[in-house]
Amino acid sequence: MKRDFLNVSDLTKDEILEIIEYAIKLKKEPFSDQTLKNKSIGLIFMKPSTRTRLSFEVGVYQMGGQPIYITGSSTQMSRGEDIKDTGRVMARYLDGIVIRTYSHKEVEDLAQYFDKPVINALTDYLHPCQILADLQTIYERFGKVEDIKVAFVGDGNNLANTWLIAGGLIGFNVSVATPEGYEPSGKAVYEALNLAKETGAEIQLTHDPVEAVKDADVIYTDVWVSMGQEEEKEKKEAFKGFTIDKQLLKHASKNAIVMHCLPAHKGEEISEEVFEQFADVIFDEAENRLHAQKALMSLLFK
Template sequence: MGNETQMELDLRGRDFLAMADYAPEEIRYLIDQAIELKRKQKAGEVYQPLKGKTLGMIFEKSSTRTRVSFEVGIYQLGGQGLFLSKNDIQMGRGETIWDTAQVMSRYLDGIMIRTFAHRNVIELARGATVPVINGLSDQSHPCQALADYQTILEKKGKLAGLKIAYIGDGNNVAHSLMMGAAKLGLHIAVATPEGYEPNPVETKMARDNAAKYGGQVTICRDPREAAEDADVVYTDVWASMGQEAEQREREVAFKGYQVNEALMKHAKPDYVFMHCLPAHRGEEVSEGVMDGEHSIVFDQAENRLHAQKAIMAATM
């Protein structure tokens, strides 16, 4: 950890809804905390600042990594996770999100939500009096981005000045990565087919932050242009959960956007490959790249646990 990030920041009671809500030094503080919590866990040190606390975990969208990492994470921090599927609670069916947030705040010490509409996350946070963590929405995936930047720092030893090529759908993951790059001083080049660009509002916000903090945000069509001299090459599935009906049409649109050995010749020789998973080998990424020596996808997946523990420990 650099000296500039040794400071103790008080983030108690804060929500974690989007990368945009946190200052660069706060994001870097959480990354450093994640690395420290990972060290403690690997060394077998017991660290339980959330002893006796309970996290409510609302899942309107199912998940492997989010469910397991949050449940294990709160347990390792001394607390307990309560899994709530959309069938377990009345939210949005028989009860407003605001009322649900008010009631759950009386029982819980924190709430994590994984949902479709980002407005549900905002509404929950407005009504709650305990910290709310965005485990994923259609607009933003900040827990993923935090874990990703932790992984890049571990592998590359620095963040500022690196180039990330993001190839594929300009989705929630792309939005959070763009904002993270903007605030942490990286150059991110996003290559998407026409009609699949990141949300223009998200792009403008990221560019405004990049101008302020020394990052750079490029949107282009050509995957080779994005991959040129990249330190990190990143992709995601072409059709996310809830977009299955568009699978065929997306396969046509994204033809030529596969991350494969030919494309990787444009990246730096020591590039690392990242994917937020689940991955479809042979579709958005070739088997050779996904399972090759440059791939760090499972280190990245592991860091969801450590990054989310850092968020919970800091806010709860």
Template sequence: MAALIGRDLLGLADLSSTELQELLEMATQLKSQQLKLHSNKVLGLLFSKASTRTRVSFTVAMYQLGGQVIDLNPNVTQVSRGEPVQDTARVLDRYLDILAIRTFAQQELEIFANYAKIPVINALTDLEHPCQVLADLQTIQEYFGTLAGLTLAYVGDGNNVANSLMLGCALAGMHVQVAFPSGYAPDAEIVEKARAVANNKTEVVLTHDPKAAAEGAHILYTDVWASMGQEAEADNRLPIFQPYQISEQLLGLADPQAIVLHCLPAHRGEEITEEVIEGSQSKVWDQAENRLHAQKALLASILGAE
């Protein structure tokens, strides 16, 4: 993966289809311990949003590679006191080897990437969640043995996860069908970018009908109906999104061998039922574990681990 050494990952479209597949293969080999890599580097985590899986999986991945991690909580750095982003970026560039950022605005991430010479990874913004989708695709490939030609149905809010899923599926040669209520569409520019990547070889479909999206799908995927920063809207969103719940009835419309994914945390009884997330078709816990392996592959590739 020499092509990724020193590069940023600000969104999934930063990868080619070949690079994506090679990352997934490396993640699989790391998980099975067929491949062991070492990188004595320092990763900085600058997280403005709460995190369980992203924080722990990045930390463990870097430690397992033989590196170190510095948790740069904004509340105990000068970022919380108004230091300009570009100043923080130029200083961290002198201390760290790589930086993973979890924040609200994609623009903030891009400023860091512009002012820091070290690689910058998008660990989540309001626009995209590329590292999550790397793990999602690894999980799907583990179960089906392939990605090309499969259909993923995402039902719910057209949020950052939906955006990255459209790009990731297009890169992987998969069809993706996104069902959402009126007024909660995915980002229009991301939709066009995903369709350009798909290049008429696969479909990127938008619909308001969750049943139509789920029909015959190989993967059903959902996320919370109110993301971080939208908590005040949660109660108002409940009746709007209720028809988009992944229930046993909706799962029954999918392919008989379909799997269910959720990036977590899950609000059981809202976007997904208890029966489905705990059912035999749920691969949610494998999906969560694969955050570790996919991100380890990403770190190793960018850092040039040996």
């Protein structure tokens, strides 16, 4: 039976822990897993990308497969072809699809009509591949991904949504601080709270960054204005006081780390000083996209 990865909760807690451990192994032995040998994987990108595209292209190649990069404008989808029809056609050629797009429903529809694995490489609702790499990075730093507190400070976007669900699923505490009117999706909060009933995770929403980062082990942020929303300059006014800087860090755990999925707008969501202080963590996090996604693909395509 085919498996998709559209949401971090498409995996079990044990599977996520296995992916982290296997990703660390693949980091040392990049060509050791040839699960994708003689397979062709379509990489559909409706949005610009640096880390996601490179990590998936290199990852598919290292696993023996053929990555095929497909821009939205280069397909008939740009002329209105139904994604259901596109999925059924691609199923005749490809062994899997990685898709980065806007609407999460579009990915769900594609997965319904494409009869092989579909991986969500980012939608406006979720960014699950990024979180796998983030969890690997946290594990490398702390030796665990449980019994920790993650504080997300900024816009209640796809990453905030995914962190909430991941915390509820795995059992670590998540506190999300956003300005009023920029809270995470109610759907994501609902799923996180339901998952947390089983794992005991504490899920907190606040409008106070200081409250969110109190005793946090990981402080996470993302750009205030997401891709495709660059014209919303006035939005930045609402985020004054939500910058990750040295003053805010004083309220976190003594050994806390700061993470950022990149690209960063230094001086907005994170100060230049803090970014450089934790640059080794942030760029390890970027590298781990490659390894975590390879471990994910090994699971899905076996």
